[in-house]
Amino acid sequence: DTGVSQDPRHKITKRGQNVTFRCDPISEHNRLYWYRQTLGQGPEFLTYFQNEAQLEKSRLLSDRFSAERPKGSFSTLEIQRTEQGDSAMYLCASSPQGPRETQYFGPGTRLLVL
Amino acid sequence: QQPVQSPQAVILREGEDAVINCSSSKALYSVHWYRQKHGEAPIFLMILLKGGEQKGHDKISASFNEKKQQSSLYLTASQLSYSGTYFCGTEPTGNQFYFGTGTSLTVIP
Numbered sequence: 001d002t003g004v005s006q007d008p009r010h011k012i013t014k015r016g017q018n019v020t021f022r023c024d025p026i027s028e029h030n031r032l033y034w035y036r037q038t039l040g041q042g043p044e045f046l047t048y049f050q051n052e053a054q055l056e057k058s059r060l061l062s063d064r065f066s067a068e069r070p071k072g073s074f075s076t077l078e079i080q081r082t083e084q085g086d087s088a089m090y091l092c093a094s095s096p097q098g099p100r101e102t103q104y105f106g107p108g109t110r111l112l113v114l
Numbered sequence: 115q116q117p118v119q120s121p122q123a124v125i126l127r128e129g130e131d132a133v134i135n136c137s138s139s140k141a142l143y144s145v146h147w148y149r150q151k152h153g154e155a156p157i158f159l160m161i162l163l164k165g166g167e168q169k170g171h172d173k174i175s176a177s178f179n180e181k182k183q184q185s186s187l188y189l190t191a192s193q194l195s196y197s198g199t200y201f202c203g204t205e206p207t208g209n210q211f212y213f214g215t216g217t218s219l220t221v222i223p
Contacts, residue, residue: 033211041158042116042201042213056209091155102146103211105155 002026004106006092012112013082020078021109025094032075033103034067035091036060043091049075081112115140117202117214126192134187134217136202145178145185146203148213149196156213160187164208190214192221 005024013019025032030051035043045103046065048056051072061067064082069075079086093103117138126132136145144163148156157172162178164186175188189196 016192035213042199042216044213045211048209048211056207058210102158102161104158107155 001055004092004094004104006090006106006109008109009107010110010112011114014114015082015084017082018078018080019082019111020076021090021092021111023075023077023092023094023106024105025074025092027073028096029094030072030097031101031103032069033093033095034075035093036075037089037091038087044078046077071079079111084113087111087113095114115206115212117204117212118181119202119214119217121217122215123220125222126196127222128192128194130192132189132219134189134200134202134219136185136187136214138204139184140173140206141184141203142178142180142185142204142206144205144207145176146211147174147185147187148201148203149198149207150201150207151198152181154166159200189219194223195223197221213215 007022031048035048037043046058046061047067051070052069064080067077089108091108092106095101095103115172117136120135141220147159150156160176178185197220200217205211
């Protein structure tokens with residue numbers, strides 16, 4: 001069990017550019033979550049996958065955001081045409097199958113849009 | 115949908131106790147508690163399930179009042195390592211998860 005990993009850990013980009021983040025959950029964890037966290041705030045739910053199916057997507061996730069989990073293993077989060085307001089920490093978490101299981105978080109990807 | 119926590123911040127001396135409250139406007143099926151230190155990811159502390167089942171650390175206790183849609187986290191004999199921001203979390207439908215507003219806890223020697 002190597003834990004949840006995220007790549008890259010830091011990303012600096014210019015406004016208008018596209019960025020993609022990757023999350024590798026704990027193996028055999030069916031559930032995967034993406035969150036966004038800004039300074040001084042709690043993590044905000046973005047989207048949820050069960051295996052490869054995206055079952056829930058927050059209204060916070062504008063059309064510029066898209067997430068995939070093609071084979072039910074790793075997941076990617078893409079932000080198109082980045083804006084300065086997208087600057088935040090993007091956290092990924094995974095949990096085992098079954099209701100009300102704890103989530104294990106990755107270290108996050110810190111995005112700065114200039 | 116975001117649970118509201120109180121207090122927003124608390125400062126303790128080592129050895130003192132603290133209670134952090136979490137209140138939701140939606141029906142709660144479970145309540146999770148996490149602690150996050152600055153620059154790090156949240157770490158699981160405890161989960162409380164409808165019906166009274168609990169899973170978590172021995173040194174941390176919590177209560178869950180389903181009818182009032184409230185939960186409280188009890189930190190006793192605080193240590194310096196308890197410092198951080200505490201979040202409750204709820205999953206109203208099973209496909210979403212909402213973290214609370216957070217409580218900053220600082221333990222001083």
